[in-house]
Amino acid sequence: xxxxxxxxxxxxxxxxxxxxxxxxxxxxxxxxxxxxxxxxxxxxxxxxxxxxxxxxxxxxxxxxxxxxxxxxxxxxxxxxxxxxxxxxxxxxxxxxxxxxxxxxxxxxxxxxxxxxxxxxxxxxxxxxxxxxxxxxxxxxxxxxxxxxxxxxxxxxxxxxxxxxxxxxxxxxxxxxxxxxxxxxxxxxxxxxxxxxxxxxxxxxxxxxxxxxxxxxxxxxxxxxxxxxxxxxxxxxxxxxxxxxxxxxxxxxxxxxxxxxxxxxxxxxxxxxxxxxxxxxxxxxxxxxxxxxxxxxxxxxxxxxxxxxxxxxxxxxxxxxxxxxxxxxxxxxxxxxxxxxxxxxxxx
Amino acid sequence: xxxxxxxxxxxxxxxxxxxxxxxxxxxxxxxxxxxxxxxxxxxxxxxxxxxxxxxxxxxxxxxxxxxxxxxxxxxxxxxxxxxxxxxxxxxxxxxxxxxxxxxxxxxxxxxxxxxxxxxxxxxxxxxxxxxxxxxxxxxxxxxxxxxxxxxxxxxxxxxxxxxxxxxxxxxxxxxxxxxxxxxxxxxxxxxxxxxxxxxxxxxxxxxxxxxxxxxxxxxxxxxxxxxxxxxxxxxxxxxxxxxxxxxxxxxxxxxxxxxxxxxxxxxxxxxxxxxxxxxxxxxxxxxxxxxxxxxxxxxxxxxxxxxxxxxxxxxxxxxxxxxxxxxxxxxxxxxxxxxxxxxxxxx
DNA sequence: CCTCGTGATGGAAGCGCTCCCACATTTCGG
DNA sequence: CCGAAATGTGGGAGCGCTTCCATCACGAGG
Numbered sequence: 001x002x003x004x005x006x007x008x009x010x011x012x013x014x015x016x017x018x019x020x021x022x023x024x025x026x027x028x029x030x031x032x033x034x035x036x037x038x039x040x041x042x043x044x045x046x047x048x049x050x051x052x053x054x055x056x057x058x059x060x061x062x063x064x065x066x067x068x069x070x071x072x073x074x075x076x077x078x079x080x081x082x083x084x085x086x087x088x089x090x091x092x093x094x095x096x097x098x099x100x101x102x103x104x105x106x107x108x109x110x111x112x113x114x115x116x117x118x119x120x121x122x123x124x125x126x127x128x129x130x131x132x133x134x135x136x137x138x139x140x141x142x143x144x145x146x147x148x149x150x151x152x153x154x155x156x157x158x159x160x161x162x163x164x165x166x167x168x169x170x171x172x173x174x175x176x177x178x179x180x181x182x183x184x185x186x187x188x189x190x191x192x193x194x195x196x197x198x199x200x201x202x203x204x205x206x207x208x209x210x211x212x213x214x215x216x217x218x219x220x221x222x223x224x225x226x227x228x229x230x231x232x233x234x235x236x237x238x239x240x241x242x243x244x245x246x247x248x249x250x251x252x253x254x255x256x257x258x259x260x261x262x263x264x265x266x267x268x269x270x271x272x273x274x275x276x277x278x279x280x281x282x283x284x285x286x287x288x289x290x291x292x293x294x295x296x297x298x299x300x301x302x303x304x305x306x307x308x309x310x311x312x313x314x315x316x317x318x319x320x321x322x323x324x325x326x327x328x329x330x331x332x333x334x335x336x337x338x339x340x341x342x343x344x345x346x347x
Numbered sequence: 348x349x350x351x352x353x354x355x356x357x358x359x360x361x362x363x364x365x366x367x368x369x370x371x372x373x374x375x376x377x378x379x380x381x382x383x384x385x386x387x388x389x390x391x392x393x394x395x396x397x398x399x400x401x402x403x404x405x406x407x408x409x410x411x412x413x414x415x416x417x418x419x420x421x422x423x424x425x426x427x428x429x430x431x432x433x434x435x436x437x438x439x440x441x442x443x444x445x446x447x448x449x450x451x452x453x454x455x456x457x458x459x460x461x462x463x464x465x466x467x468x469x470x471x472x473x474x475x476x477x478x479x480x481x482x483x484x485x486x487x488x489x490x491x492x493x494x495x496x497x498x499x500x501x502x503x504x505x506x507x508x509x510x511x512x513x514x515x516x517x518x519x520x521x522x523x524x525x526x527x528x529x530x531x532x533x534x535x536x537x538x539x540x541x542x543x544x545x546x547x548x549x550x551x552x553x554x555x556x557x558x559x560x561x562x563x564x565x566x567x568x569x570x571x572x573x574x575x576x577x578x579x580x581x582x583x584x585x586x587x588x589x590x591x592x593x594x595x596x597x598x599x600x601x602x603x604x605x606x607x608x609x610x611x612x613x614x615x616x617x618x619x620x621x622x623x624x625x626x627x628x629x630x631x632x633x634x635x636x637x638x639x640x641x642x643x644x645x646x647x648x649x650x651x652x653x654x655x656x657x658x659x660x661x662x663x664x665x666x667x668x669x670x671x672x673x674x675x676x677x678x679x680x681x682x683x684x685x686x687x688x689x690x691x692x693x694x
Numbered sequence: 695c696c697t698c699g700t701g702a703t704g705g706a707a708g709c710g711c712t713c714c715c716a717c718a719t720t721t722c723g724g
Numbered sequence: 725c726c727g728a729a730a731t732g733t734g735g736g737a738g739c740g741c742t743t744c745c746a747t748c749a750c751g752a753g754g
Contacts, residue, residue, distance in 0.1 A: 015479070017740055028704040033742060041702060060478045064415040065740035068709045073411070075459070101462045110475065112422070113460045115448050128457065131407045132362070238644070297585070364710055375734040380712060388732060412710035416739045 016057040025053035075110040077134040081146045091292035099313025130155050136324040144206035160320040164208045173333040175316040177307040182339035183216030186287040186305050187259050191224045195257030199230030201244040203261040213261045234265045241268025256284050263288040263295045270298050285347035300345035307339050363404040372400035422457040424481040428493045438639035446660025477502050483671040491553035507667040511555045520680040522663040524654040526556050529686035530563030533634040533652050534606050538571045542604030546577030548591040550608040560608045581612045588615025603631050610635040610642045617645050632694035647692035654686050
């Protein structure tokens with residue numbers, strides 16, 4: 001008879017505990033625990049008794065207690081080292097989060113968003129990760145000076161980068177699109193089209209994606225024997241694209257082709273070109289990069305290099321979960337996705 | 348001499364524990380704990396000894412162990428019950444997250460993003476919240492049928508809604524913009540302008556913001572003695588705005604004013620109007636809602652009703668933290684922010 | 695008929711931390 | 725100069741869970 005109140009359980013204080021489940025089911029706490037977690041070595045009778053008890057009591061395991069002993073938290077962090085504003089206005093981020101979430105939904109893993117504004121909060125973020133508050137980290141769009149790659153490698157936290165990290169490229173895993181090939185192909189399209197005076201609006205110089213794309217443009221230009229002198233840098237935002245286009249057209253009014261490192265910047269550039277009375281693509285052809293929705297909505301619609309952001313994030317996440325599950329498999333891995341050129345009206 | 352290996356501490360297994368800090372600092376675990384958490388009732392000598400030990404050992408407290416006893420997790424959830432895609436493409440969400448993060452950065456609280464696609468995953472989300480995995484929840488843009496408001500009230504988890512919830516409006520706290528007043532004002536602007544045939548593109552009927560805005564439009568139309576029959580619903584996306592505008596213009600070719608429940612939909616509508624050869628605002632004046640960046644970039648630039656999303660999120664978050672800190676203060680509270688009309692070219 | 699392996703079970707030892715409580719040590723007003 | 729209040733400190737009891745290990749029941753094989 002379970003009439004005698006156990007001396008160690010408050011019997012009705014808030015959430016039911018595993019102890020109570022065990023008592024109600026008439027088994028030991030150990031058996032109850034086993035039954036709840038997959039039911040290895042549990043008789044059918046015990047299993048169903050526990051199941052019933054769980055249901056009637058409305059039991060939910062206490063995650064803190066569980067992870068105290070399992071040393072797992074069943075959550076991963078998505079680290080976004082960006083100055084707030086840019087993060088959200090850029091569909092790149094949206095696509096990434098979508099991909100991550102798609103994978104996490106399959107298992108019972110939650111997503112902790114770490115928005116690390118540059119400077120002080122990087123320390124905070126790092127501390128959080130060091131604490132093992134999460135089982136792993138996915139780092140997206142990091143910058144040269146945050147040194148996140150090294151720090152994470154030091155901590156020993158399983159992690160995967162979205163986009164090639166600056167350093168420690170051999171110590172960490174990452175998933176990236178082939179930026180060089182993509183931008184080269186974009187440039188070659190303009191060249192094939194007959195453009196001879198091609199400029200580029202590159203991304204911020206402290207991001208590998210930006211550098212790689214610039215590199216792709218340079219390579220294509222060199223291969224075609226064209227001068228690669230018309231370069232302007234933006235920060236991937238629309239406004240910076242406008243500014244860059246304005247500067248570029250002033251310095252090189254004769255441009256007949258423009259390779260832009262992101263669709264958002266390209267959209268800004270298109271507006272400037274319209275303002276200046278240049279017809280696209282007749283006077284000047286324009287290619288963007290990303291194809292995450294923006295490109296379809298510019299006028300004219302943007303020819304661009306598509307990177308399958310959501311899928312990349314999905315892969316990165318799977319990769320991360322793999323090494324969370326088996327930290328031994330932590331050989332650095334890279335996964336390079338080929339981009340595809342999407343032709344629309346602007347080139 | 349700390350030469351004798353304590354019987355209860357592995358001395359060098361992975362992360363250092365509080366025990367080790369205490370031993371190195373030459374104090375008890377209790378004192379070390381106090382010193383680390385704010386240092387009430389700790390002598391200067393003990394404090395500095397602990398500080399030093401923490402530093403040399405590189406000690407970071409184990410969050411699971413801590414929250415097992417404190418029953419706090421120092422993280423809150425942002426619940427977004429949306430079908431993935433819409434979430435990110437909408438700057439509303441971006442602004443919200445920005446506001447939330449601004450507040451959380453001040454304290455050491457983390458943000459867990461719960462993307463609950465309708466259907467099955469609502470259960471998952473609810474389970475997560477029930478587990479007390481987080482200290483509180485901020486629910487944004489919820490729909491009629493997710494019944495999140497009731498469920499959360501049942502669980503007893505501190506929570507605040509962004510936008511008036513459908514039900515349980517008296518049991519839960521929320522922060523909202525005055526949608527009725529805002530849309531009425533927008534409509535009145537068109538009326539003052541001389542428009543007499545004014546249609547509206549409303550949002551999804553299962554969201555209060557959409558219903559309230561529609562209501563505002565109706566009220567203004569009624570007050571002016573104008574027929575409120577030209578209504579079409581979208582889902583706040585640009586594409587749906589296009590479709591709605593097309594349908595509306597076909598059924599009511601004589602419209603000379605259009606009140607749209609979101610800027611994104613208005614952008615879609617503007618494109619359709621341009622396509623149909625209607626000049627804006629001369630042939631037909633258009634007002635949007637939101638003013639989160641999109642409105643400045645349409646052509647013509649959109650006159651719209653601004654809701655200060657980031658600030659609203661900020662307030663909601665503060666409100667949430669207040670009740671996390673003091674669950675007793677859980678009187679339902681609502682905070683209604685007045686919107687402001689921003690005049691640009693479209694009306 | 696006895697010994698083994700096998701599967702099911704419960705006891706108990708923690709995981710690393712906070713915090714109550716008792717005790718020791720000051721500090722003061724009267 | 726003394727009792728009371730204030731201040732520091734450490735012991736120890738958990739928080740709720742997983743998991744190792746010893747135990748036990750039960751057929752199967754020798």
